[in-house]
Amino acid sequence: MSVAEPLVQPLDDANQRLLDAVHPEDWRNPDLPDVYHLVVAGGGTAGLVSAVGSAGLGARVALVERALLGGDCLNVGCVRLRPRR
Numbered sequence: 001m002s003v004a005e006p007l008v009q010p011l012d013d014a015n016q017r018l019l020d021a022v023h024p025e026d027w028r029n030p031d032l033p034d035v036y037h038l039v040v041a042g043g044g045t046a047g048l049v050s051a052v053g054s055a056g057l058g059a060r061v062a063l064v065e066r067a068l069l070g071g072d073c074l075n076v077g078c079v080r081l082r083p084r085r
């Protein structure tokens with residue numbers, strides 16, 4: 001994906017709410033410690049589980065996501081494709 005492409009289309013109300021939740025425009029990184037136990041590249045299912053699980057055990061974890069937090073499963077795959085009742 002090129003950085004010039006919108007992350008989700010069309011940019012309607014529903015997709016704007018999605019972007020606000022998983023790629024907030026006003027996101028600022030917190031003050032960064034010098035040392036981490038774990039740096040996770042990618043905030044999809046695998047990255048989120050690794051990061052949250054490790055942090056829960058007391059590790060200092062950095063999670064780096066370049067697009068949509070939640071990755072394919074939570075944004076376009078497993079959850080979004082399910083019919084809504």
Ligand SMILES: Cc1cc2nc3c(=O)[nH]c(=O)nc-3n(C[C@H](O)[C@H](O)[C@H](O)COP(=O)(O)OP(=O)(O)OC[C@H]3O[C@@H](n4cnc5c(N)ncnc54)[C@H](O)[C@@H]3O)c2cc1C
Pocket residue numbers: 041042043044045046047064065066067068069070071072073074076077078079081
């Ligand atoms: C249409 C569809 C339907 C699906 N339905 C199901 C289902 O019903 N049940 C099921 O179990 N699975 C389903 N899957 C599979 C499921 O989505 C994947 O198995 C799961 O998303 C894999 O998780 P992941 O964290 O490995 O990768 P991803 O979800 O792909 O997450 C990777 C993340 O890493 C980020 N990233 C990549 N490179 C970098 C980088 N250099 N720096 C920073 N961030 C980076 C990406 O932006 C992305 O957010 C479906 C997939 C699709 C496409």
